[in-house]
Amino acid sequence: MDDQRLVKECLKGKAAAQKQLYDRFAVPMMAVCYRYTKSVADAEDVLQEGFIKVYRYLEQYKSQGELGAWIRRIMVTTAINFLKKNARYQSEMVFSETQLHAVPATNPQIRLEAKELADLIRQLSPGYQTIFNLYAVEGYSHPEIGSMLGIKEGTSRSQYARARALLTQWIEQENQPKNVVYAK
Amino acid sequence: MQNEFEKQVQKKLEELKLHPSAPVWQNIKKEIAPGKDRKRILFWLLLGAVVTTAGFYLLEMTPAAKMVSANKQGFSPARHPGTNTIVKPQPAPTRRTGDTTDRVVLPAAPARNSTGAWQHTAVTKERLSTDVSVSTMPPPEVQNFGALNTRRKADDPPIGIPARKASSAEDASGKNRTGNSVHPKPAEAAPQPGDSATTLLADSAIAVRKVQDELLEQDSLATPAGQRKTRKLIAVIHASIGRSKLASGLALFDKNFADYFSAPGSSSGFPPSNGLPPAGAKPGLSFGAGLSVKKTLNRHLSFSGGLDYNFYSTRISTGQRIWNDTVITSGYGSVPLRSYYQNTNATGHSYANKFHFISLPLRLEYKISDRIPLSITAGISLQQLVSTNALIYHSTGQFYYQDKKAFQKSQLFSEFGISYGCRRFSLGPSLQYGLTKTMRQGNGNKHLFTAGLKAGFVLNK
Numbered sequence: 173m174d175d176q177r178l179v180k181e182c183l184k185g186k187a188a189a190q191k192q193l194y195d196r197f198a199v200p201m202m203a204v205c206y207r208y209t210k211s212v213a214d215a216e217d218v219l220q221e222g223f224i225k226v227y228r229y230l231e232q233y234k235s236q237g238e239l240g241a242w243i244r245r246i247m248v249t250t251a252i253n254f255l256k257k258n259a260r261y262q263s264e265m266v267f268s269e270t271q272l273h274a275v276p277a278t279n280p281q282i283r284l285e286a287k288e289l290a291d292l293i294r295q296l297s298p299g300y301q302t303i304f305n306l307y308a309v310e311g312y313s314h315p316e317i318g319s320m321l322g323i324k325e326g327t328s329r330s331q332y333a334r335a336r337a338l339l340t341q342w343i344e345q346e347n348q349p350k351n352v353v354y355a356k
Numbered sequence: 357m358q359n360e361f362e363k364q365v366q367k368k369l370e371e372l373k374l375h376p377s378a379p380v381w382q383n384i385k386k387e388i389a390p391g392k393d394r395k396r397i398l399f400w401l402l403l404g405a406v407v408t409t410a411g412f413y414l415l416e417m418t419p420a421a422k423m424v425s426a427n428k429q430g431f432s433p434a435r436h437p438g439t440n441t442i443v444k445p446q447p448a449p450t451r452r453t454g455d456t457t458d459r460v461v462l463p464a465a466p467a468r469n470s471t472g473a474w475q476h477t478a479v480t481k482e483r484l485s486t487d488v489s490v491s492t493m494p495p496p497e498v499q500n501f502g503a504l505n506t507r508r509k510a511d512d513p514p515i516g517i518p519a520r521k522a523s524s525a526e527d528a529s530g531k532n533r534t535g536n537s538v539h540p541k542p543a544e545a546a547p548q549p550g551d552s553a554t555t556l557l558a559d560s561a562i563a564v565r566k567v568q569d570e571l572l573e574q575d576s577l578a579t580p581a582g583q584r585k586t587r588k589l590i591a592v593i594h595a596s597i598g599r600s601k602l603a604s605g606l607a608l609f610d611k612n613f614a615d616y617f618s619a620p621g622s623s624s625g626f627p628p629s630n631g632l633p634p635a636g637a638k639p640g641l642s643f644g645a646g647l648s649v650k651k652t653l654n655r656h657l658s659f660s661g662g663l664d665y666n667f668y669s670t671r672i673s674t675g676q677r678i679w680n681d682t683v684i685t686s687g688y689g690s691v692p693l694r695s696y697y698q699n700t701n702a703t704g705h706s707y708a709n710k711f712h713f714i715s716l717p718l719r720l721e722y723k724i725s726d727r728i729p730l731s732i733t734a735g736i737s738l739q740q741l742v743s744t745n746a747l748i749y750h751s752t753g754q755f756y757y758q759d760k761k762a763f764q765k766s767q768l769f770s771e772f773g774i775s776y777g778c779r780r781f782s783l784g785p786s787l788q789y790g791l792t793k794t795m796r797q798g799n800g801n802k803h804l805f806t807a808g809l810k811a812g813f814v815l816n817k
Contacts, residue, residue: 187385190385190388191381194381194384198375198376198380198381199373199374199375199376200373202374202375202376203369203372203373203374206372206374207369207372215374215376216376216377216380219376219380220380220383220384223384224384224387224388227384227387227388228388228761229691229692232691232692233692234681234692242683245683278361279359279360279361279364280361281364282364282365282368284368286368286369286370286371286372287372287374289365289368289369290369290372307362308361308362308365308366309365309366309369311366319753336361340361
């Protein structure tokens with residue numbers, strides 16, 4: 173069933189279509205939510221809330237681009253709102269005006285598995301993690317990130333530079349061969 | 357501009373597949389199930405029940421219903437033994453001049469017919485002389501006053517039909533005083549052709565007596581006091597007009613309060629803001645109308661419930677309306693838009709944020725004193741937002757947009773008022789304050805507040 177027909181069936185309230193919509197997009201969206209949060213439980217909470225909004229606002233979709241992209245945007249904003257409202261993340265979602273950091277020129281080769289890379293990103297502080305996900309993974313521009321998070325464009329650039337620097341450093345460390353001590 | 361590193365990250369993370377646990381879908385299914393509309397259905401069912409009940413009470417108290425209940429109870433004057441029925445004095449009989457003498461022949465003693473009903477016979481006139489004359493004397497309505505002094509028994513003949521009594525002009529033998537035989541009286545049973553006027557009068561008098569008899573028969577069933585049932589349920593229609601605004605918590609008159617609707621900001625793909633703060637909203641027109649049923653609890657206190665329509669509004673100043681199909685994201689999630697309004701900080705067009713509510717009010721009214729018709733009213737009302745065009749300010753993108761889902765559909769309001777009553781009318785100031793926040797979620801503690809004048813008219817005092 174193509175996206176258009178699937179949406180129509182869901183709007184008619186057909187449970188089978190609603191389940192099919194969930195099955196089609198739950199796995200990739202869970203990965204999105206996982207990257208923004210610090211635990212699987214939090215990721216599932218965001219996924220659940222996001223899909224509820226998808227079904228609630230589905231009548232407003234109106235074929236604006238791909239259905240997957242539309243759902244992904246809802247998941248991202250749901251994740252950001254979750255971080256802002258959740259007490260565990262609130263204190264770390266403060267984006268202070270720091271000294272501008274230059275974006276490092278290094279482009280290390282990523283030899284990690286997808287999950288390992290995602291776990292490295294999740295090791296960043298929530299602020300860095302969010303900005304890195306929005307810029308590097310979702311493809312938002314710094315002005316857009318600034319309006320989404322309520323920060324200035326310059327702050328977004330600075331925070332991203334710092335996050336990228338940390339991440340590339342960790343990736344390079346992971347890329348280095350492990351020192352193996354041979355017994356004599 | 358993304359470089360190779362970002363592209364690698366994107367490509368790598370596209371391979372990431374994570375499966376959510378089973379309870380996630382179960383929870384989603386529960387949320388999107390039709391049962392979520394149950395609250396709305398229950399609200400309208402309750403509303404329908406209240407309106408139907410109010411309608412029944414109103415019908416019960418209509419004048420037609422009053423008359424029927426009064427007839428059932430039997431309206432009649434109180435009867436006590438020993439009183440006489442009021443008798444309309446009969447005009448004196450007129451006699452024609454001459455040698456003719458008219459004699460009133462009283463009807464024979466009434467008898468029961470085969471069905472057991474009393475037979476009424478007409479009063480006739482017999483001419484004692486050869487001249488024919490017509491008596492204008494109407495048949496007597498009551499002849500035997502003595503019979504009325506005793507309580508009428510069920511088996512007694514209907515009052516008004518006197519027992520046959522030999523007149524002074526007639527002796528037991530049937531002869532009159534002059535010794536002349538009394539002519540046979542076929543007319544006693546049937547009216548004579550010449551006596552049509554008398555017959556008509558007699559018939560009408562008998563008809564009147566019949567009605568009186570029926571009422572008197574019901575007299576024994578009448579309520580001892582013969583009182584009218586006092587009305588305890590009163591229907592009132594009322595209307596109000598005033599001004600409404602947003603209030604921050606209980607700070608109803610805080611001039612520094614930024615009284616506009618705002619959403620937690622986030623935007624995607626919108627043009628950069630112009631840096632202007634939004635203009636505050638100004639109070640707008642509010643009015644309401646409704647019907648309520650009031651029950652008197654005691655001399656001072658009464659309780660009422662009903663159905664109202666309420667309209668609130670605030671005024672803001674917006675810039676140009678931009679038509680552009682897009683999706684914005686905010687604290688309420690993704691909202692697709694067909695258009696939005698620019699922010700020009702009070703130098704643009706005036707826009708009215710309108711709210712239409714249907715409400716179920718419950719009020720207690722306390723009458724201060726019997727001498728002064730002044731009452732204090734306090735109550736609460738459950739109000740359901742049926743329609744709104746209110747704009748929400750997107751603080752990050754700095755524009756105004758519509759999102760009806762951002763507002764609380766069911767809101768609880770408190771009411772307070774003072775009214776001065778004059779006959780069926782009442783008039784006085786009234787306040788309403790929204791105990792529930794106007795918006796579902798978002799920054800600010802915003803409540804609708806209205807103040808104005810309220811007038812009432814009692815429908816069935």
